[in-house]
Amino acid sequence: MSERAASENQGTQRVVLVTGPSGAGRTTAIAALEDFGYETIDNMPLSLIPRLLAGAPRGHPIALGVDVRNREFSAAALIELIDQLTLSPTVSLELLYLDARPDVLERRYSETRRRHPLAPSDAPREGIVAEIDLLAPIRARADVLVETSALSPHDLRAEIARLFDPGVLERLSVSIHSFSYKRGVPRGLDLMFDCRFLANPHWEPALRPHDGRDPRVAAYIAADPRFGEYFERVLGLLQFELPAHVEEGRSHVSVGFGCTGGKHRSVAMTEKVTKALAEAGWQVSKRHRELERRAEAPDGEVGQGT
Template sequence: MSTGTTIEAGEAAEAVIPELVIISGMSGAGRSTAAKCLEDLGWFVVDNLPPALIPTMVELGARSQGNVARIAVVVDVRGRQFFESLRESLAVLDAKQVTRRIVFLESSEEALVRRFESVRRPHPLQGDGRIVDGIAAERDLLRELRGDADLVIDTSSLNVHELRAKMDAQFAGDEEPELRATVMSFGYKYGLPVDADLVVDCRFLPNPHWVPELRPFTGLNEEVSGYVFNQPGAKEFLDRYTELLELVATGYRREGKRYVTIAVGCTGGKHRSVAMSEKLAARLASEGVETVVVHRDMGRE
């Protein structure tokens, strides 16, 4: 939601205060996941910003000429002085009529112990004691902040995808979460891309490398692309694989996955995979998927 309140009355250019969300809660309850979800929804996210600097961050956002309309700040309360600083900042924000919400991530002791033990890390407040001692100290320290929270999410029985779904329900509005795709051509002789989510093989198509007049060019050349897509099965493959990706994309959105890398390979990564990647990316873009094309091996000999 937006507000027309200004930082300073009488400024030459009216500065619109951005919407603010403060994310806090128990360590291990999912603060980072909640912050990442807001980041994927287009929020400007700052992790572990000292609470005393929150009003300054809001003021800077107000002077960004609308480029920073929504700010999310993750605060990690580990001491009484830190907590008092946060309360002072909240009072400043309220005095300036900043539209702000506090999201508090909660979880049961059993779930938190299990999570800390699974990553083999101590609780930040346990000191020389046990994990449960750190959890108890943090819960006592955050009790008042939890009471002031606008939204409390208990993540005891939630996985990452379910937590993302809850955040989407609160902050995405009626907009469907965006999916961003990278379509990457590559050559098998140079190895598989390590960051690929999906890999497809174009080596079933005849290789333009063996056509002397096409060999010097790449799949970006119209003659090479025409040669590739005039081969039996090429257009049908593009059609059917696009349909499959539409189904996969729907599932990715439902599960909260925002980014996907689709690797398209041929022998050298110069002809067939490049031509197919270009066509595939155009199809995805026409379906509303934000798409980037990368030709990893096109310049290699």
């Protein structure tokens, strides 16, 4: 049993405090936690939080969003609250701090045209610098620090699920990712496999427009004489490792398959491995990073797939 699940069984209330600079993704994280079964309250006055947590633990975890917009907010007051809840025998507290680089925060503000709460009449940069300085002591106290500069909302939600979803605490979940090496390796992979040696459908004009989910593309890749042995070896390694991860108490394992463009070979392998693991009874999900980017890109911005 995980340490967190054990703490809840012992009669303590699990509480996640969510904070960080404005624009770093706090709203997305709180929404994700709510979807995972947390009772969520955003910007509750700090003085009321101990009163909220008084009494018998609830049957579900609680997530509380706190930031500089709170009329009672100060770094000293929040640190005092953290210390108080940490010492409470009925509370199991975790401080989740969402962070991002100043230039990323400034870009996000410019895209949304929002005013920064600490600089409503000035340029967002002034408020961003002031807020980062104000929150520095809180950041140092974080139990979990998530850097969101390179994360899309989808990526952030997946990271929050990996860290805080109560549904995966007692059972190992496996996520399978396809990706392009040209765009870099996804964050947080535990295992990574290179598919670039397999036959490439990109060089077949009839197959090039389609991705690895297309049966014709998958059949072309599977016809490579090396594919069968490669697939069996990869699947065998995963089936050997995953039970050991369960024994070690892990809740999540992330596996990546990469090729040049993330459209054909890595996608086909991800599809086939995901299907095989699901049929073997594993809790498995899949994500095709480059296909998602292509779907989101405006017309004319789709890159060459290989």
